[in-house]
Amino acid sequence: MAHCFLHRRRVEFADTDVAGIMHFSNFFRFMEVAEHAFYRSLGFSVHPFRHGADDSGPNVGWPRVHASADYRLPLHFEEEVEIELLVEELRGKTIHYHFNFWKHPDSPEERALAATGRFTIVCVSFDADTRRMKAVAIPDEWREKIEAAPPASASF
Numbered sequence: 001m002a003h004c005f006l007h008r009r010r011v012e013f014a015d016t017d018v019a020g021i022m023h024f025s026n027f028f029r030f031m032e033v034a035e036h037a038f039y040r041s042l043g044f045s046v047h048p049f050r051h052g053a054d055d056s057g058p059n060v061g062w063p064r065v066h067a068s069a070d071y072r073l074p075l076h077f078e079e080e081v082e083i084e085l086l087v088e089e090l091r092g093k094t095i096h097y098h099f100n101f102w103k104h105p106d107s108p109e110e111r112a113l114a115a116t117g118r119f120t121i122v123c124v125s126f127d128a129d130t131r132r133m134k135a136v137a138i139p140d141e142w143r144e145k146i147e148a149a150p151p152a153s154a155s156f
Contacts, residue, residue, distance in 0.1 A: 002042060003149040005085040007034040008105070011075050022075040028067055031099045031117050034083040042145045059126050060139060065094075066120035073103055073114040080105065081114065086149045088118070093135045095146065096120050 015026045036046060046062055075081055082105035089096040099117040104110035123142075124133040 002038070002145060003087045003147045005034065005038040005041060007037045007083045007085065009033065009081055009083060011077055011079045011081065013077055016077045020077040022077075024069070024071060027069045027071070027101065027115055027117060030081070030083055030101070031067075031069075031085075031097075031119060034085050034099065035097060035119065038085050042142075044142065044145075059128075060136065061124050061126055061133065062095075062121045063124060063133065064119055065122050066118065069115055069117040071115045073112055075101065075103065075114055079103065087146055088149065090138070090143070090146060090148045092137055094120055094122050095138070098149075 009030055011022050015022050015029075017023050039046060082102040084100040084102065086098045086100070087095065088098040097119040099115075099119075100113060101115040101117075103112045103114045122135050123138045125136045126133050
C-alpha cells in the first residue's frame, strides 16, 4: 500500500513571474500534477472518473474542499524540484494530502524545503440528470492501495 510518492518537475518559463521566480499559484498546479501522477502509479486516473478496471464502477470524482501552501524559498526558472506527496489522513470519504517541495533534490548538502502544501479531497458521485455531486465512500479499489503515512515519516 502506498502512502508516499515522489514526482520531479522542472520550473518552466510559463510558471514564473517577470523575475524568473515561480508564481505562488503554480505551486497548486504542481501539487495537482503530483497527485495525478500518484494515482497513475497505482493504476488509477481522475478521468473519466470510473474506478473499475472495466469502467463499470460508479462515476466518482475528487473535488478539493481545502487547498493551502506555505512558502519558504523561491523556485527559479529551469530549476528542478522534487514534489513529495504524503497521505496525511485517509477517512471514509476524504483524503488529506501533505506536499513538500524540495530544491536541489540531488544534492544532500544543498537540499532544502522550498514550500509545503495541503489538499483535502472528497470522493463524490455525480448525478448527470440533476448535475449535483454527493459525497460517497472511497471505493475499496482505492482504499486497498492507499494508506496514511506513519506519523514518523514526516512532520505534517
